[in-house]
Amino acid sequence: MLSTLLQALVSGLAIGGIYALIALGFSITFTTTKTLNFAQGEFIGVGAFLGVTVLYLISTGSFSGHGLGPAASAGLNFPAAAIAVGAVMGLLGILLFITAVQPFAGKPGMSWIMSTIGFGTILQSLGLAVWGPAPVNVPSPFGDDVMRFAGIGVRPQEILVLVVAIVLMVGLDVVMRRTRLGKAMRAVAHSPSVAALMGINVTAVMLGAFALSSLLAGIGGLMVAPISSASLFLGMGIALKGFSGAILGGLDNPRGCILGGFMLGLMEAGIALWQAQWREIVIFLLIILVLAIFPNGLFGSRALDKV
Secondary structure, eight states, X not given: OHHHHHHHHHHHHHHHHHXXXXXXXXXXXXXXXXXXXXXXXXXXXXXXXXXXXXXXXXXXXXOOOSOOOGGGGTTXXXXXXXXXXXXXXXXXXXXXXXXXXXXXXXXXXXXXXXXXXXXXHHHHHHHHHHHOSOOBOOOOTTOSOOEEETTEEEOHHHHHXXXXXXXXXXXXXXXXXXXXXXXXXXXXXXXXXXXXXXXXXXXHHHHHHHHHHHHHHHHHHHHXXXXXXXXXXXXXXXXXXXXXXXXHHOTTXXXXXXXXXXXXXXXXXXXXXXXXXXXXXXXXXXXXXHHHHOTTOTTSTTGGGGO
16 A cells, blocks of 8 residues: 555656646746746647657657657757757747737737637647657657666656756746846736836846746656657646646745646546546546635735635
8 A cells, every 4th residue: 555655656746747847837927927828738749749859860860750769868869859849949939929929918808818829729730730640659768667666666757757847946946036037037027117117128038938938848748758658739638737736836926836736746646546537527626625715826925815
């Protein structure tokens, strides 16, 4: 029984790390621009396939779509793919802001919701035209053999996902709280007009927020691809869970979003031990119950008002 619980704990933390990354991306754009990127799911899928393409080009020189050999992710290949994915997805995030968010900024209504969804649909359609609908298996850079510790089986990619997620989140937290860039982002989040009077380039900060959010989505897609295979339809469920984690933790609190993502991953793994088919129902019922008590999430700016 103990080994089963430990197995669920490791799996829950691994998938929770991905949810936390996506939740953090939602929080970054919301706090700086008061908008959300509802194309995050497509960004996850495209990020996974961009990584696959880079791995193909490095290992074989062309994209065949028939699956990668174990050597494709070995050595520096996988980190190189991650860097390429981050750069391209960051540029796509900037393009998304310029074309689908900025034109509607300051105008009544929420047209940016439809425009970001439309951007994601176009992105997915282009991906289907380039890569096709078939999923592609991606080898883990540390192999796919299950490692045994204290009676539990752990895939190397699960450990890698958790470590990378934690490193990225700690790094971003340090940047947000210890650097001038982070202070500028927090100032824009507090009041764009006041930040502009202080000499901060508000538009540049907002562009950076969307680039960072998209980068996190792309990296998340690449990291989870060796676990579930790369697919352009990979990201919808992950983005929904990431958004749920952000709402659960408090959309206006980046640290709360991270905690919400990990909590959601652990709940998902724990409930799966009981009845896997009831997992989604129980999770979202629990989220609804929490939001009934804490409308701004457990760690949102007004979460303590109900205590």
